[in-house]
Amino acid sequence: MATMLSTAERSTELLERERELEALRAWLEAVRDERHGRLVLVGGEAGVGKTALLRCFCDEQPSSTRILWGSCDPLFTPRPLGPLLDVAQLTGGELGEVVRSEAKPHEVTASLLRELAVHMPTVLVLEDVHWADEASLDVLRLLGRRLGMTPALVIASYRDDEVDRSHPLRIVLADLTDQNDEAIEAVKRALEHHRDLRDRRREGDSLRCLSEILSCPGRIRESEQAGREAVAVLERLPPGPELALAYSNLSAICQAAHEVEEGLIWGTRALTLAQRLG
Numbered sequence: 001m002a003t004m005l006s007t008a009e010r011s012t013e014l015l016e017r018e019r020e021l022e023a024l025r026a027w028l029e030a031v032r033d034e035r036h037g038r039l040v041l042v043g044g045e046a047g048v049g050k051t052a053l054l055r056c057f058c059d060e061q062p063s064s065t066r067i068l069w070g071s072c073d074p075l076f077t078p079r080p081l082g083p084l085l086d087v088a089q090l091t092g093g094e095l096g097e098v099v100r101s102e103a104k105p106h107e108v109t110a111s112l113l114r115e116l117a118v119h120m121p122t123v124l125v126l127e128d129v130h131w132a133d134e135a136s137l138d139v140l141r142l143l144g145r146r147l148g149m150t151p152a153l154v155i156a157s158y159r160d161d162e163v164d165r166s167h168p169l170r171i172v173l174a175d176l177t178d179q180n181d182e183a184i185e186a187v188k189r190a191l192e193h194h195r196d197l198r199d200r201r202r203e204g205d206s207l208r209c210l211s212e213i214l215s216c217p218g219r220i221r222e223s224e225q226a227g228r229e230a231v232a233v234l235e236r237l238p239p240g241p242e243l244a245l246a247y248s249n250l251s252a253i254c255q256a257a258h259e260v261e262e263g264l265i266w267g268t269r270a271l272t273l274a275q276r277l278g
Contacts, residue, residue, distance in 0.1 A: 021053065024057045026187045029189065029190050031153050037149070037153070038147070043158055046161070067125070068091065072126075105135050109142040109146065112143065117150050239273055247267070
């Protein structure tokens with residue numbers, strides 16, 4: 001199964017993508033800790049920063065994490081197994097031979113799973129799958145179903161404004177997507193990990209991320225509690241961008257609850273700190 005991650009708001013600052021980055025970090029930590037695979041589907045319209053988000057996430061990984069990247073191109077006749085050809089050029093070996101032989105999707109999937117299991121952990125990015133050929137979509141669908149015991153994080157990005165009812169990717173998405181609860185559990189696991197390490201800054205930032213995710217399904221009281229805990233933890237540390245984001249999150253929570261005056265106070269604090277930090 002898979003988890004959806006939306007990048008719906010336009011942004012030129014990766015600082016504003018910290019929520020999405022924290023979720024990706026949490027899922028990768030879960031892969032490392034549990035040795036179970038995870039498929040994340042990153043949707044958003046053109047220009048919202050999906051590629052920048054994924055590049056930033058991959059660039060921050062240590063050398064012990066293997067990064068594989070395959071892209072789909074906007075062609076009238078998409079390359080058969082196009083993104084897998086990119087990946088096979090990086091890995092070589094059996095996967096390269098299988099993909100070049102125009103094997104069937106289930107054969108490509110089996111080979112890809114064996115390749116992903118060679119190095120723990122591996123991050124596999126499949127970019128712009130709304131342009132993928134049908135064979136690649138079949139591999140993505142099979143991969144999502146069989147990834148469980150393979151220690152890899154697979155991330156597939158797509159433009160959700162180009163996936164209409166007749167688009168074949170819509171069927172794949174419907175087949176693979178999970179509920180928001182899994183994202184919440186992943187961030188909670190990351191939060192406990194940071195607490196165990198006594199990393200207060202990451203603890204506070206995870207609380208802020210948890211607060212934002214809890215607000216999506218309408219768990220407002222829990223969201224507010226986590227948001228206030230985030231501020232309390234981060235205010236004990238030298239001020240940084242994490243605290244500015246926590247202030248901004250609490251401002252949004254208060255304004256959504258019609259607590260306008262308090263929301264303005266937190267919003268002012270967020271703006272003042274962000275300006276001070278430059």
